[in-house]
Structure formats: C-alpha cells, structure tokens
Amino acid sequence: MERSGICIGPRWNFIDEHFWLSSDKLKTHLYFRQFENKSTWFPAFGADVSDIKIGKKWLLNTAVHGWIQPKNMEFTQSSGKPGGAIDVTGKYCLSFLNKSGLKGLSANIGLIIKSKGFLLEEMNMGDQIGARLGVSVWL
Incomplete structure (x- = not known):
C-alpha cells in the first residue's frame, strides 16, 4: 500500500525517513526527521514498538x-x-468480531511525557505530562 501526505511544522519545513520492521511477534517503526528553518537543519528521531502482547487481552504500544x-x-x-x-x-x-467484518475492538489508556518542542500529532508544544482515553477499531 502506498501512502502519502503533507504536514506543516510550526515555522519550518521537515523531511522524514521511515522504516517499518515486523515479524509475527514484533512490530517496530523507526524514523529520522530533519527540520529546516531559515538557514539551519536540525535532526530528530523516533522509535516505537506496537502491539506487544501482555496477557490474553492486553496489548502495549x-x-x-x-x-x-x-x-x-x-x-x-x-x-x-x-x-x-x-x-x-x-x-x-474487548472483542474480536470477525463475523461482522471487524477484526477487533479495544479500550485504550495512554500516557505521554514530553519536553518543549514540536512532535507530530501532539497539539501541545510546551512541556507536558498528558493522559489519553480512547477506543480503537480494527477493520
């Protein structure tokens, strides 16, 4: 599947390079990012591991x-x-509903601890300790 998109950073451009590595037991994502302002490039990086099984009904990202x-x-x-x-x-x-066309449904709780700066998909650019509640539906 090919994906493309546009994202605007606060007062600068940025370029991403993404790498996904997965196996039956492990899903990982690595990225490298370069921010460009008027005259300087600044580096960034990130890594995540998704859907780590913890018990029968729990997953951890x-x-x-x-x-x-x-x-x-x-x-x-x-x-x-x-x-x-x-x-x-x-x-x-919560359930796996293959008969209805859904692969799964989960209730989610999350925590982020972040210093000042721009992080894609985060609204707050200041120092932050934040919590999330939500639901995921897998199609």
Whole structure:
C-alpha cells in the first residue's frame, strides 16, 4: 500500500525517513526527521514498538522520540535545543468480531511525557505530562 501526505511544522519545513520492521511477534517503526528553518537543519528521531502482547487481552504500544529544534522554535535561530518524549499506550481487547467484518475492538489508556518542542500529532508544544482515553477499531 502506498501512502502519502503533507504536514506543516510550526515555522519550518521537515523531511522524514521511515522504516517499518515486523515479524509475527514484533512490530517496530523507526524514523529520522530533519527540520529546516531559515538557514539551519536540525535532526530528530523516533522509535516505537506496537502491539506487544501482555496477557490474553492486553496489548502495549511504546514510543520514544528525540530532537534538536531551534531555540524558542524561532524561524531565524541557528542554535538548537534538545528535547524528547516517551509515550506508552495500553489496549484492553474487548472483542474480536470477525463475523461482522471487524477484526477487533479495544479500550485504550495512554500516557505521554514530553519536553518543549514540536512532535507530530501532539497539539501541545510546551512541556507536558498528558493522559489519553480512547477506543480503537480494527477493520
């Protein structure tokens, strides 16, 4: 399957390189990112492991992210400041509904601890300790 998309960073461009490695027991994703402001490139990276089985009904997703971004996220800043995040999500599998066309349904609870900086799909660009509640449906 081919995927493409566009994402805009705050006051800068960025380029991603993604690598997915999976087996029957392990699903991993690695990425490298380069942020570009007016005159400087800043590096970032991340790795996650998905759907780690913990017991019969629990799955765990973990991710770590690291970056160097322009100080104060300024477009003209040439010096950078390091930052990072740790993200953990637990999924309690409620059912597997193959007859209805659904592969599964889960209730999710997550925690993120993040320093100041831009992280794709996170609304808060400041320091953060956040929690999530949600539901996943697998088609």
